[in-house]
Amino acid sequence: MTKRKQSAAEALELVKSGDTILVGGFGLIGAPLTLIDELTKKDVAGLTIVSNNLGESGKGLGILLNQGKIKKGIGSYFTSNRDVGDKYQAGEIELELLPQGTLAESIRAGGAGLGGYYTTTGVGTALAEGKEEREIDGVPYILEKAIRADVALIRAHKADTLGNLVYYKTARNFNPLMATAAKTVIVEVDEIVEPGELNPEEVVTPHLFVDAIIEAKQVLTKEGVVSV
Amino acid sequence: MTKRKQSAAEALELVKSGDTILVGGFGLIGAPLTLIDELTKKDVAGLTIVSNNLGESGKGLGILLNQGKIKKGIGSYFTSNRDVGDKYQAGEIELELLPQGTLAESIRAGGAGLGGYYTTTGVGTALAEGKEEREIDGVPYILEKAIRADVALIRAHKADTLGNLVYYKTARNFNPLMATAAKTVIVEVDEIVEPGELNPEEVVTPHLFVDAIIEAKQVLTKEGVVSV
Amino acid sequence: MTTMTKQEMQHMIAERVAKELKGPMSVNLGIGIPTLVAEYMEDDDIYLHTENGLLGVTDVEEEDIDPNLVNAGKLPVGEAVGAAYFNSSESFAMIRGGHVDAAILGALQVDERGVIANWAVPGKNIMGVGGAMDLLVGAKKVYVTMTHTSKDGSPKLLKECTYPITSTRSVDMIFTELAVFEVTEDKQLRLVELMPGATIEEVREKTEAAFIE
């Protein structure tokens, strides 16, 4: 068996309008740029995108935003793309802002089959409004719900054809979490290797989480995003 | 700076009567046998031990149990040591039984600063008695609380002197979780190396979790536990 | 049937369950009969998960035994090509999160809705649960293997479990030395197959639970 697909288009076949999609990356670092690029070419609308940021202005998820394909964004730092504010002012997008640790933890909880969890982060702030507060052993917490999605688009460094993944430096970020929390998980990597080539002690994402793998064609370099 | 200690006795200096102690391992596999052995020599009592099992009869934590030093055990499978049942019948030990996944998740939650979480595991069973049940998005969950401890005694494969850890095969089990959830974390390893010798991509437990490191003197082999 | 040893019976059940497994899939094998299933799997695309932290379990030759490489029954195992190790919270996140395709488990009792009891006996101390409850709530499919009756000949397929249940979730299929049952969508037992040498009369006689024939 191989999970390798021949193109980003083939890998994205299952993605449809109205889907909730987890997208890896911290800004453009560790973002699945090839899959995002393909998504901008696909005829879909009304997407809910869960990602730390919505790319940068005109880059990465920023293109999808400007195309009007995003109905709602769930993330922690939209400030990195000034277009998000404009869209929001114009009433063209819903936004849900979460502390970065809560965003990460909620996605992990989704992947781990949990319903929600009590966190100290945000207690007593504007971001706790409407959320249940409760004391446990004398400490106040708020309830945050798990996040699950239809699709995850993630970026790893290497995959074997079974779908085991390893990551590269700070491009790891949200990707391993997102690999656990969607019905369909699509990965782009720098290199696809044979089973046995990755050390079992070093695999970060075991293959049972992964559905499809492609080689990255859009890569972040010192000079910016380039096609390879 | 080095976190290396010269002996198990030195590493355990801070441990005192009444402490709650996380002890790694799945039975004897991945258990910190040297530290447990030293604990059996130490004049402490009234301990709460959080560990998947309480060792085997007369082995590992089983010795500590037979010494009467354990006030309470929190774990998922005490059946592996028949002495636990006898002690329990005699009213000499309290026990708290948790599903294995809940035990693991509660320790992780403790280390991650969470108060508790909603899980599907155990809903509608005898182990849910006295626990809050609640529906989230139509699914019933029960609330499980985080576990935190005074001390964690864990087993890893290699440590650098800063305290970065890597593990070995299925001896990993609960150890990386326990490293996050105690005020004082004491590790025994097969080998202590210099900083820079472990690949930063492969470190499983980053050093900020670790307080003290010793070399293992009691090791599990095919022939059983032997002194090295 | 009476000429079969207990071991032969267990192997027969294990061989039958193995036929249900079509890769690619990930499977968690419990202790007892489920462990034997690995011997009969014909598909190369089946990846065995063990909750103590390994995806990619294989059998191991005596001379290659590593005391730190074991399955959930603490028996020595080998490491398959393409394996991965992980910690206990990651392992149960896989299970509870619905990422393991099937679990094959033993049971003490099964009720007529397919709810099982497999972790505790009333009147004895409740001393161990392990990963049973997690597998029940999380695995996509749950297959139960057991002997059809207790040692004293009493049925294990009951109207109601008298032992503490492991989960409110109904399992998907039940395999004994006499029969194979599936649990229908509306939570009824349905006999799908008699095992070699078994008769419908014997199954009726040794089963307390109602089932569709």
Added chain:
Amino acid sequence: MTTMTKQEMQHMIAERVAKELKGPMSVNLGIGIPTLVAEYMEDDDIYLHTENGLLGVTDVEEEDIDPNLVNAGKLPVGEAVGAAYFNSSESFAMIRGGHVDAAILGALQVDERGVIANWAVPGKNIMGVGGAMDLLVGAKKVYVTMTHTSKDGSPKLLKECTYPITSTRSVDMIFTELAVFEVTEDKQLRLVELMPGATIEEVREKTEAAFIE
């Protein structure tokens, strides 16, 4: 003081905070003045944590820049000896779980109990929070660095924050170009030091919050 450029002021504050850091310890540096603190740390046993997934941040030479190795401000960094990478949930588990010894953060406002506002301005869209709230609840010590007043000269140390607060937790110390304050156990500001060239009169004049001299 008026002859100092903004950059000089920022460096002076960073240099002063660095004196508080005595290893071994792990420290998370925020964006802005906090990032400059790394230049002034004298202790070798200080390990920098960045919430996007690295413990062991160092500076990097222009020719060694790797676009996939950045800090929380998305600026290129280097990898220290003994570093470790991890994912975002592990990173915030470290922060929230109390495993990071100190966080050095910027602030827009600080109230007289040491509660800070540093993530949003009323009337503008609330578009980003990042890791600020997590660091506030989790870091063992929180040190705030900021200019003493806003661009228009109005005080930032106030009786009450008028901007949305980041956490109900009081920070431990506040460093400006004029003064160093600590927050006492009973949550009062106490002036511990005047910065070079500053006078107590100037600090009084430019501080709305009550403080113990």
